[in-house]
Amino acid sequence: MATLVLSTVGQMVGGPIGGAVGAIVGQAIDGRLFRGAAREGPRLTELAVQTSSYGTALPKVFGTMRVAGTVIWSTDLIETRSSQRGGKGQPGTNSYNYAASFAVALSVRPILAVRRIWAEGKLLRGAAGDWKSHTGFRLHLGGEDQPVDPLIASAMGTTPAYRGIGYAVFEGMQLADFGNRIPSLTFEVVADAAAVGCGDIAAALAPEVVAAGGLPLGGFAASGASVRGVLDTLAMLDGGWWRTxxxxxxxxxxxGAALGIADAGMAASGRTARRRRTVAALASVPREVAVAHHDPARDYQIGVQRVRRPGAGERIDRVELPAVVEAATAKGVAAALVARGEIERTRRQVALGVEGLAIAPGAIVALADEPGRWRVAASSVSGTMTTLTLVPIGAPAVVTGASSGRVVAAPDRTVGRTWLIAAELPGLGDRPLSAPRVSVIAAGEGAGWRQAALLYSLDDGASWTAAGATAAPATMGRIETLPAAASALLVDRRSRPVVALRRGDMTLGDADAASLARGGNLALLGDELIQFAQAEPLGGGRWALTGLYRGLRGTEAAIGTQAAGDRFALIEPDAVATIDLPLAAIGRRLRLLASGVGDLDAPAEAAVAITGASVAPPAPVHAVTETLGDGGLAIRWTRRSRGGWIWSDGVDAPLVEEAEAYRLTLTTADGMRRVIETAAPSLRLAASQRPPAGTTIAIVQQGALAASQPTRILFVEGAGR
Structure with missing residues (x-):
C-alpha cells in the first residue's frame, strides 16, 4: 500500500503563533522565532479550505470552531472488486469500489472533541454523532501522552505521535459518494467547553500578555504571520488596544482612567511651534468596512457584515475575523472601525519634558487646556523633550441591527439501523426468471438512511457471499388489522386491513384504474402480493387499505395466512434489490445480512427458505370434474404462465416452460394416494379408475425449474368442485 506524506507537521506548528512573544522594545512586538515578520493577522481562507501543502501553518483552536485542517498523511486509493453471478446465459458483472485512508491535522492545541463533520458541504456526521457514510473515523485529542496511530505506524514504520496536535484519522473511508476522491472536509472542533474571552486567548498565546476576560467568543482560530497580528485582531474584537x-x-x-497632562511646549514668548493639530481628508479613511466572521447561525460558515458612512471617499476595508461571533457583534466591530477611522483623522502632537518618558503608547490622557480624552498613538524622544502623538477617543458606535441572512443549512437526517425484508417472490416483471431469485426490501430508522451492503449465506453462516447493496429506501411497516378471507378472482371490496408504517415520514397514496393496470400500489402483505386502490390515513403512521386485488402473481395460497405484526412493504421497482441464486439453492435456507452506516454494532439479518417460488409456474385455475355417461370421470383445468401476467391480447399466455406437464395426486378419505402425470390441462379416467366420492384431487403444473403450488378440488359424486 503506497503512502503519501503530505506535510511535515513538526516544523510548522501554528506558524509564529506556536512561539512566544519576543522582547518588547517601545511599541514593537515581534515573534521570538520570526523576528521582523509582518504584522499580519489570521485569515478566514486558512480555515475554510482543506489543504495538503508542505509547510502549511496550523491554527490553535479556542472554543468551538469549524476548520478544514490539513491532510498530513494519506494512502493511495484502495480498490475493491466484487463480482455478481449473472442469470442463465447471462454474463456476470464486476463492480469496483474505492476507499482511502488519511489523517487530517486540526489544531496545534489539544482539543476536547469533534462534533459535526461536513464533506463537500454535506453532513458526514450529524449533531447526534451519527454517521451518514462509512468513514473508519477515530480522533486523537492532542494530549502529551497521545499514542502513535496504529494505521499510520503500520504504513510508515517509524512515525511521530503528533503530541500536542489534535488530528483525525479516516481508515478505509468509502469514496463512492465523492467521485472516488478524498472529499473536502470541515470539522466542528471543540477545544474548550465554553466560550473563551479575548483576553484569555491572548494570554494563552503569549506569556508576556497580562489580560483576562474580555469579549467572550464562541470560538477563535489563532494563526498568521505574527503573534502581534493575532493580538491586534483580538483587541479589535474587544474594541480596545494593547499598551506596554x-x-x-x-x-x-x-x-480606562485618563492621565492629565499639560503641554510643555508653550514657550513664554507664546509661540506654538511645538504644538500641532492636523486633520486628514475624509476621503483618506474608509467609507465602508466589511467584517467577515464565522457565524454560528450559519453553521459556522462565513458571514459578512458591512457598515457604510455618509460623505466623501470610496475606500472599502475588509477585516477577516477567524472568530465565532453573532452577526450583531460583527456589525458592531464594523461600525466601531468606521467611527474610529473618522474620528482619528484628527491628530495632535504634544511636547512634554522628561516626565513624558513614563507615558507609553496606548495610554489615555486628558489635556489640561482642551476637553475630551486622547489615546497616545506614538511617542518619540529628542534630548530632554518627549513628543506624544495623540488621537481622540470617541463615543462607542451604535449598532441598529444585523441579520445572518437566509440560512440554508445542510440537512441533518439521522441514518439509524437497517430494517430488512427478504422474500422469494414470483418474478415482478413479464420476463420469466431462469434462476431462483430473492427480493430484498430495506429502509432505515432515520430519514437519512440510504443503503446497506448485503451478504448472504446458504450454509447457515459457514461462508458468506457479497451481494451488492440494497436499493432505494422502501415504504414498509407491520399489519395491525388483518384482511378478510377473499377470492383472488374478484376485487375485494370488503377487506379493510390497517398497516402501521415504520416511520412518520413514510406515506401511501391512492391509485386509479390506469395506475393499477400498470402495477401501481403493489404491496407485500405477509406472504401475499396485493394491490390497493385507496389508502386512508388514520394518524400516527397508520393507514387503512381498501379496493384490494388479492393473491397476485400466484400468491393466492397466502390469502388468509397473515397474522397481526406480519410484514408490509410497498413494492416499487427502484426499492427492490435482487439476489440471483444457483438452482442448487432450491430447498435450502438463505441467511441475509445488511450492514449500513447505522449498523456498526450488528448488521440487520433476515432469512428465507428457497422453495423455488420465484421460478415456479402459478397454480392452475378453474379446475372442475365431470361424470361421463360411461361412468368415467373428466378432470379439466386452465393453465397459467409465469411469462404473461398481463393479459393484453386475449389469447393464451405463453407456456414459458420447456414442456407442458402436470401431476395429479388423488387422495381418498382414508388416506390412499394415487399419482397420475399428464401433458395436457385435462385428464380422463375410465369408470374402473374413477375415485370414490370424497377424494381430494391436487393438480400441480411441473415447471422447468420448480413445480407450482397445488390446486385442490373435492370430488363429490354427481358434481365437481
Whole structure:
C-alpha cells in the first residue's frame, strides 16, 4: 500500500503563533522565532479550505470552531472488486469500489472533541454523532501522552505521535459518494467547553500578555504571520488596544482612567511651534468596512457584515475575523472601525519634558487646556523633550441591527439501523426468471438512511457471499388489522386491513384504474402480493387499505395466512434489490445480512427458505370434474404462465416452460394416494379408475425449474368442485 506524506507537521506548528512573544522594545512586538515578520493577522481562507501543502501553518483552536485542517498523511486509493453471478446465459458483472485512508491535522492545541463533520458541504456526521457514510473515523485529542496511530505506524514504520496536535484519522473511508476522491472536509472542533474571552486567548498565546476576560467568543482560530497580528485582531474584537507595562503587554479599553497632562511646549514668548493639530481628508479613511466572521447561525460558515458612512471617499476595508461571533457583534466591530477611522483623522502632537518618558503608547490622557480624552498613538524622544502623538477617543458606535441572512443549512437526517425484508417472490416483471431469485426490501430508522451492503449465506453462516447493496429506501411497516378471507378472482371490496408504517415520514397514496393496470400500489402483505386502490390515513403512521386485488402473481395460497405484526412493504421497482441464486439453492435456507452506516454494532439479518417460488409456474385455475355417461370421470383445468401476467391480447399466455406437464395426486378419505402425470390441462379416467366420492384431487403444473403450488378440488359424486 503506497503512502503519501503530505506535510511535515513538526516544523510548522501554528506558524509564529506556536512561539512566544519576543522582547518588547517601545511599541514593537515581534515573534521570538520570526523576528521582523509582518504584522499580519489570521485569515478566514486558512480555515475554510482543506489543504495538503508542505509547510502549511496550523491554527490553535479556542472554543468551538469549524476548520478544514490539513491532510498530513494519506494512502493511495484502495480498490475493491466484487463480482455478481449473472442469470442463465447471462454474463456476470464486476463492480469496483474505492476507499482511502488519511489523517487530517486540526489544531496545534489539544482539543476536547469533534462534533459535526461536513464533506463537500454535506453532513458526514450529524449533531447526534451519527454517521451518514462509512468513514473508519477515530480522533486523537492532542494530549502529551497521545499514542502513535496504529494505521499510520503500520504504513510508515517509524512515525511521530503528533503530541500536542489534535488530528483525525479516516481508515478505509468509502469514496463512492465523492467521485472516488478524498472529499473536502470541515470539522466542528471543540477545544474548550465554553466560550473563551479575548483576553484569555491572548494570554494563552503569549506569556508576556497580562489580560483576562474580555469579549467572550464562541470560538477563535489563532494563526498568521505574527503573534502581534493575532493580538491586534483580538483587541479589535474587544474594541480596545494593547499598551506596554514594563516587560508586559496589558489590554486597554477606551473606558480606562485618563492621565492629565499639560503641554510643555508653550514657550513664554507664546509661540506654538511645538504644538500641532492636523486633520486628514475624509476621503483618506474608509467609507465602508466589511467584517467577515464565522457565524454560528450559519453553521459556522462565513458571514459578512458591512457598515457604510455618509460623505466623501470610496475606500472599502475588509477585516477577516477567524472568530465565532453573532452577526450583531460583527456589525458592531464594523461600525466601531468606521467611527474610529473618522474620528482619528484628527491628530495632535504634544511636547512634554522628561516626565513624558513614563507615558507609553496606548495610554489615555486628558489635556489640561482642551476637553475630551486622547489615546497616545506614538511617542518619540529628542534630548530632554518627549513628543506624544495623540488621537481622540470617541463615543462607542451604535449598532441598529444585523441579520445572518437566509440560512440554508445542510440537512441533518439521522441514518439509524437497517430494517430488512427478504422474500422469494414470483418474478415482478413479464420476463420469466431462469434462476431462483430473492427480493430484498430495506429502509432505515432515520430519514437519512440510504443503503446497506448485503451478504448472504446458504450454509447457515459457514461462508458468506457479497451481494451488492440494497436499493432505494422502501415504504414498509407491520399489519395491525388483518384482511378478510377473499377470492383472488374478484376485487375485494370488503377487506379493510390497517398497516402501521415504520416511520412518520413514510406515506401511501391512492391509485386509479390506469395506475393499477400498470402495477401501481403493489404491496407485500405477509406472504401475499396485493394491490390497493385507496389508502386512508388514520394518524400516527397508520393507514387503512381498501379496493384490494388479492393473491397476485400466484400468491393466492397466502390469502388468509397473515397474522397481526406480519410484514408490509410497498413494492416499487427502484426499492427492490435482487439476489440471483444457483438452482442448487432450491430447498435450502438463505441467511441475509445488511450492514449500513447505522449498523456498526450488528448488521440487520433476515432469512428465507428457497422453495423455488420465484421460478415456479402459478397454480392452475378453474379446475372442475365431470361424470361421463360411461361412468368415467373428466378432470379439466386452465393453465397459467409465469411469462404473461398481463393479459393484453386475449389469447393464451405463453407456456414459458420447456414442456407442458402436470401431476395429479388423488387422495381418498382414508388416506390412499394415487399419482397420475399428464401433458395436457385435462385428464380422463375410465369408470374402473374413477375415485370414490370424497377424494381430494391436487393438480400441480411441473415447471422447468420448480413445480407450482397445488390446486385442490373435492370430488363429490354427481358434481365437481
Amino acid at each position: 507595562a514594563g516587560a508586559r503587554l496589558v489590554r486597554q479599553s477606551d473606558t
